[in-house]
Amino acid sequence: MEIYEFGQRLIREAGDFIRLRMKKDFRIDAKLNPNDLVTDVDRETETYIYDRILERYPDHRIIGEEGHGTDIEDTEGVLWIVDPIDGTLNFVHQLQNFAVSIGVYVDGRPHCGMILDVMNDHLYHAKAGEGAFKDDIRLAPLEDTDLAHSLVSLNSNWVVREGIGQAFTKVVREARSTRSYGSAALDMAFTATGIVSATLFYRLHPWDYSAGMIIISEVGGRTTNLLGEEIDVLKKDSILAGNQAIHGELVGYFDSDASFIESHRRTHGEK
Ligand code: 2AM
Ligand code: CA
Ligand code: CA
Ligand code: CA
Incomplete structure (x- = not known):
């Protein structure tokens, strides 16, 4: 299995992890300003994704919003860029309309990208040069608009x-x-x-x-x-x-x- 397929499986597993975890209590903390929130679920999901990637690919590198890869300053090798919950305010207030987002770069070039709309269970994904998809439906080229x-x-x-x-x-x-x-x-x-x-x-x-x-x-x-x-x-x-x-x-x-x-x-x- 290559990175793109592994990434799709991983992001869907992360979605399963969040849906299960959010049924239990979780702590909500403010970051630097009172409207910038983070929860246990953000942190635990990032760790889940981080551990899974390194288990499979020990030499890959990972940057995540909740603290992983803060020392990374170049794009050499395979770089995973992870947002475990994008839309934390939606997560906290609505328990819906949030996503997991994972981009992968190889030697600084875009390799693949995946965005999971967790509660609607839709996966938007693309591999460079091979087109983009919503689940298994290929997305049409964008038309120009004003x-x-x-x-x-x-x-x-x-x-x-x-x-x-x-x-x-x-x-x-x-x-x-x-x-x-x-x-x-x-x-x-x-x-x-x-x-x-x-x-x-x-x-x-x-x-x-x-x-x-x-x-x-x-x-x-x-x-x-x-x-x-x-x-x-x-x-x-x-x-x-x-x-x-x-x-x-x-x-x-x-x-x-x-x-x-x-x-x-x-x-x-x-x-
Ligand atoms: P987050 O939920 O992962 O923090 C909300 O309008 C969007 O902006 C979300 O994608 C959110 O990501 C992001 N966001 C939240 N706070 C931000 C900040 N202080 N600076 C930049 N982006 C932010
Ligand atoms: Ca945040
Ligand atoms: Ca974000
Ligand atoms: Ca986030």
């Missing part, structure tokens, strides 16, 4: 943020409408299926976007940061993903706004 006729996913927090909100506000005005699902990985999976045409974030971590980026690329979509710059998969950055046409159109809302660019450089540094 913002005025599109749904785009966007968290309202960014719209009210000083220095950057004005750029997001213009997008909200021009779009047919916006959606916010509360899980970046699911937003990206929904972009890959075309049920939203684009998804925008001011700040994501590698474990939020790595799987989604690979899946979106396999349906002909494009992912960069909001200024249209390529993503370095070891770094935090803003993310803009969508079909080719809307991606190009949306970059124009951000790379023409001097105040936005300045805030972005302050947050994410110079490319």
Whole structure:
């Protein structure tokens, strides 16, 4: 069995683990700010995935949101990038609408990506060069759309943020409408299926976007940061993903706004 098949089996097992574990009590802690939560289930699921990968592939490396691989600074060899629960606030408040997200890179190149919508039991997955799937159904190539006729996913927090909100506000005005699902990985999976045409974030971590980026690329979509710059998969950055046409159109809302660019450089540094 190769990495892609193993990864699909593993992420489904992680889904089983979460569904069983969440029936029992779990502790909820705040991280640095009171709205940034983590639970026992996040941590235990990351450890479950980590142990399974190393059991099978002792020489692979793993980065996870809940503390694994913090010393990893290069992409040599096989690198697994894991978010055990993406959408922890949904997990805590709704017990649904959260995902497990796993991206795999080999010597810095995208290899495969998997996003499991845990409670709906849908697996979005892709191997580089071989197309993308929702469960066993192949996803169609994305069609070009324009913002005025599109749904785009966007968290309202960014719209009210000083220095950057004005750029997001213009997008909200021009779009047919916006959606916010509360899980970046699911937003990206929904972009890959075309049920939203684009998804925008001011700040994501590698474990939020790595799987989604690979899946979106396999349906002909494009992912960069909001200024249209390529993503370095070891770094935090803003993310803009969508079909080719809307991606190009949306970059124009951000790379023409001097105040936005300045805030972005302050947050994410110079490319
Ligand atoms: P998480 O649930 O794994 O923490 C919610 O809008 C989305 O943003 C989720 O994918 C969530 O991932 C992510 N997120 C939550 N807090 C964040 C933060 N402080 N910075 C960046 N992304 C965050
Ligand atoms: Ca988190
Ligand atoms: Ca996440
Ligand atoms: Ca998480």
